[in-house]
Amino acid sequence: MGVKERKERQKVEMKDLILQSAHQLFLDRGFEEVSIRNIAEAIEYSPATIYLYFKDKDEIFYALHGEAFKIFNAYVSPIVAIKNPLERLFAMGEKYMQFAFTYPKYYDIMFIIESPMRCDENSDEWKEGGAALGFLESIVEECKTLGHFKNQSPHTLSFTIWSFMHGMCSLSLRERMKHYPENEREEIKLKAFEVFKHMLTNL
Amino acid sequence: MGVKERKERQKVEMKDLILQSAHQLFLDRGFEEVSIRNIAEAIEYSPATIYLYFKDKDEIFYALHGEAFKIFNAYVSPIVAIKNPLERLFAMGEKYMQFAFTYPKYYDIMFIIESPMRCDENSDEWKEGGAALGFLESIVEECKTLGHFKNQSPHTLSFTIWSFMHGMCSLSLRERMKHYPENEREEIKLKAFEVFKHMLTNL
DNA sequence: TTGTAAAATAAACACTGTTCATTAAATTTG
DNA sequence: CAAATTTAATGAACAGTGTTTATTTTACAA
Numbered sequence: 001m002g003v004k005e006r007k008e009r010q011k012v013e014m015k016d017l018i019l020q021s022a023h024q025l026f027l028d029r030g031f032e033e034v035s036i037r038n039i040a041e042a043i044e045y046s047p048a049t050i051y052l053y054f055k056d057k058d059e060i061f062y063a064l065h066g067e068a069f070k071i072f073n074a075y076v077s078p079i080v081a082i083k084n085p086l087e088r089l090f091a092m093g094e095k096y097m098q099f100a101f102t103y104p105k106y107y108d109i110m111f112i113i114e115s116p117m118r119c120d121e122n123s124d125e126w127k128e129g130g131a132a133l134g135f136l137e138s139i140v141e142e143c144k145t146l147g148h149f150k151n152q153s154p155h156t157l158s159f160t161i162w163s164f165m166h167g168m169c170s171l172s173l174r175e176r177m178k179h180y181p182e183n184e185r186e187e188i189k190l191k192a193f194e195v196f197k198h199m200l201t202n203l
Numbered sequence: 204m205g206v207k208e209r210k211e212r213q214k215v216e217m218k219d220l221i222l223q224s225a226h227q228l229f230l231d232r233g234f235e236e237v238s239i240r241n242i243a244e245a246i247e248y249s250p251a252t253i254y255l256y257f258k259d260k261d262e263i264f265y266a267l268h269g270e271a272f273k274i275f276n277a278y279v280s281p282i283v284a285i286k287n288p289l290e291r292l293f294a295m296g297e298k299y300m301q302f303a304f305t306y307p308k309y310y311d312i313m314f315i316i317e318s319p320m321r322c323d324e325n326s327d328e329w330k331e332g333g334a335a336l337g338f339l340e341s342i343v344e345e346c347k348t349l350g351h352f353k354n355q356s357p358h359t360l361s362f363t364i365w366s367f368m369h370g371m372c373s374l375s376l377r378e379r380m381k382h383y384p385e386n387e388r389e390e391i392k393l394k395a396f397e398v399f400k401h402m403l404t405n406l
Numbered sequence: 407t408t409g410t411a412a413a414a415t416a417a418a419c420a421c422t423g424t425t426c427a428t429t430a431a432a433t434t435t436g
Numbered sequence: 437c438a439a440a441t442t443t444a445a446t447g448a449a450c451a452g453t454g455t456t457t458a459t460t461t462t463a464c465a466a
Contacts, residue, residue, distance in 0.1 A: 117378035167370025
């Protein structure tokens with residue numbers, strides 16, 4: 001009877017099991033450092049079994065890509081409580097930084113790692129990603145209604161802000177700040193963030 | 204007699220041959236996509252021979268890292284002809300972008316790829332890298348003498364500028380702009396650059 | 407209980423970076 | 437010049453990677 005239904009349920013359960021295991025391993029070691037065999041071993045199945053549920057490693061990447069954005073959105077969401085939109089925008093920037101350095105492996109998957117990165121048309125993996133970007137744009141728009149950012153389109157300005165935040169985080173995560181003395185690195189990031197906020201305030 | 208000298212000369216010649224071959228292959232396919240065996244095949248030696256001249260693949264990475272920065276510095280250098288320092292700064296930003304999209308594989312090695320990235324103390328690989336950053340700082344300093352960027356330290360501001368430029372370039376190179384319609388991507392980058400320049404002008 | 411459909415796997419393929427014992431070449435010594 | 441020694445190059449292997457396929461095991465239906 002309900003055998004077909006149960007089979008489908010078991011199928012998604014197995015997919016979840018794989019994903020959950022991959023999730024934890026990626027968080028610890030990073031995407032490139034985790035092999036299909038590692039995941040298989042963790043769930044006590046053979047490597048070939050993984051391929052009955054995911055076409056290839058990229059397919060797992062896509063799933064975790066969406067997952068990471070969900071976690072990001074949850075991480076950032078508390079800022080909605082902030083009334084002043086400019087303050088909220090700045091708080092979002094701070095949350096973005098904190099997220100990047102708290103969950104560097106997620107950040108990698110979301111913004112740095114090279115992978116097919118489809119989302120041409122069907123998208124689906126970028127639904128959560130687009131939500132995060134849309135959230136930023138909506139805050140920028142709200143700032144505009146209060147008289148900030150004169151003559152600037154929220155669309156363009158959002159990308160400008162994202163670019164700065166991402167640049168700072170990815171340069172740091174990918175160890176391109178080593179020419180700055182170790183004890184100054186944290187400070188220079190914070191100061192650069194202050195400078196950028198100042199630039200936005202007087203825009 | 205001069206046999207020792209000749210041997211040393213041959214040693215650096217061999218190193219150069221390997222590097223030259225690796226250089227071309229990396230430029231075509233990217234660092235991760237080129238194997239030691241590929242390089243060995245290209246120079247018609249066995250893979251093990253590579254290891255007589257380079258400790259490991261990272262060692263080759265370091266060499267090419269310096270090489271890429273030399274090419275970058277040469278690419279940017281024409282802007283010294285520009286008298287006005289603010290104009291020169293903006294021209295450097297434009298050159299930076301052009302370089303990133305003209306030589307994406309170099310840009311990868313320089314700023315994105317994950318690799319030991321030492322330079323703790325001895326440095327040497329970052330000599331050219333530091334030169335590029337120093338060049339930027341000197342331009343910012345010159346802008347300050349002309350009254351721009353009041354109350355901002357060139358050190359911090361340089362990193363702020365670098366962060367924005369790198370963020371924009373790396374988001375684009377790593378395909379994180381796919382949620383923007385294909386025909387708008389180029390425009391949004393140019394517009395964001397304009398916005399950032401405007402922000403700097405009124406700083 | 408037998409036949410069939412589905413799920414899981416062992417084994418292989420073609421790669422990867424890297425090491426090491428062995429062979430080949432060049433140089434020094436007797 | 438021949439023998440001994442140092443140096444250079446390599447073949448073969450190790451342990452790993454993503455992925456595919458033929459085979460076996462399991463689960464269900466008749």
